Amino acid sequence: MMWRRTIDPGLGEKYNSRTKRLINKDGSFNIVKLGRELRLYDAYQYLKNISVGRLSFLLLCFYLFINSLFALLYLWCGVENLHGIEPGLPPFLNAFFFSVQTFTTVGYGVLAPHGMATNLVVTLESFMGWVGFAIITGVVFSRFAKPHVRILYSNNAIIAPHEGGKSLQFRLANKRNSVLLEMEARVMLMVQDTNFSRHYYNLKLEQSSLYFFPLSWTIMHHIDEESPLYNVTPKELEEKRAEVLVLIKGYDEAYGQTVHSRFSYRFNEILWDVRFKEVYNSDTRGEIVLDLLKLHETEPVSEPAL
Missing domain, CATH: 2.60.40.1400 (G protein-activated inward rectifier potassium channel 1)
Structure with missing residues (x-):
């Protein structure tokens, strides 16, 4: 007896070999896309949908990387242009902690930049911190606001x-x-x-x-x-x-x-x-x-x- 088939629901019909399961246990489709043109918005969508653990790990890595990068820039400008540094700490750690305070706009009032080059780096990092925290806030809020059934x-x-x-x-x-x-x-x-x-x-x-x-x-x-x-x-x-x-x-x-x-x-x-x-x-x-x-x-x- 022949039963009436349903039209392709969107998962394809013709293949040249056996395939894995169509729908994974987490509800995702078992499909790999090649040739995609990646855009900045795709990164935002990716951060919205990954697990909390992976998101936290990526944010921590980004936080450490960006502050380390700017710490190297401050060292290049000269650590002597950072007033109020701790004499007992290595130059890199002094520059790193100054970068953390600048990026997060904490500003305890102890460390302060001096000189044109150093202040230009501070201006750039402050802008990146402002934009970065705006994006992170948007990602975190969207994860809470997105309907997600369990x-x-x-x-x-x-x-x-x-x-x-x-x-x-x-x-x-x-x-x-x-x-x-x-x-x-x-x-x-x-x-x-x-x-x-x-x-x-x-x-x-x-x-x-x-x-x-x-x-x-x-x-x-x-x-x-x-x-x-x-x-x-x-x-x-x-x-x-x-x-x-x-x-x-x-x-x-x-x-x-x-x-x-x-x-x-x-x-x-x-x-x-x-x-x-x-x-x-x-x-x-x-x-x-x-x-x-x-x-x-x-x-x-x-x-x-x-």
């Missing part, structure tokens, strides 16, 4: 018995205490043929939307005769390098904006003949407790999926 997906998707047949399932939950509303889910299956061409199929979901999202959400695709997964075995999924692509959309009440999340499950991340354990329950006070640590837990089923 959705936790189950480590594995499963294929389990369901209503006399079987279904593809996976779970997700909001890791934050913020409120997500009007959730929508779209799921697509990608397979590759022997010519390395990709084919895409939309998977019909039992429930593709939620009004509220305070708990976990089990997204389910019933595998019937109209499903591209009908009568498919784990070995066939491996041969076709199958990948389940997930797109989640919702409204974040904290930011007042729509947010998106992407994820995928490859053929080797799909478990068969198991079911998810309960992830939430009520305590003695009647409050509902959601245990995110249990989102990934599964257990064998007594009857294997037919």
Whole structure:
């Protein structure tokens, strides 16, 4: 039986060899771009999107580098033109600490420049410090202001018995205490043929939307005769390098904006003949407790999926 394929969703169809997964675990696309024309604005975008640890490291390196560079310029102008230096410190450290005070506009009033050349360097460094801190402030503020959803997906998707047949399932939950509303889910299956061409199929979901999202959400695709997964075995999924692509959309009440999340499950991340354990329950006070640590837990089923 031939199932109706979906048009290319933007990830390409024709390739000359097998490819890696389409969507990485962090939601990024597994695509490397060559021949890009780099601009200064691209650096700003890069700093906005890298991890906090990497951003902090780059800022520290920039801070040390720029002050070391200007310290060398002050040495070239003559350290004797810096009034108020510490006699016990090496000339480079005196110049470096003066550069730090100039770059950050601290100005304790102890160190002071003297001479035309030294004052010209001070003028340049003060300007660079003003521009640099403006850029850093913009980057830090944009990282706080940018809507960023933190959705936790189950480590594995499963294929389990369901209503006399079987279904593809996976779970997700909001890791934050913020409120997500009007959730929508779209799921697509990608397979590759022997010519390395990709084919895409939309998977019909039992429930593709939620009004509220305070708990976990089990997204389910019933595998019937109209499903591209009908009568498919784990070995066939491996041969076709199958990948389940997930797109989640919702409204974040904290930011007042729509947010998106992407994820995928490859053929080797799909478990068969198991079911998810309960992830939430009520305590003695009647409050509902959601245990995110249990989102990934599964257990064998007594009857294997037919």
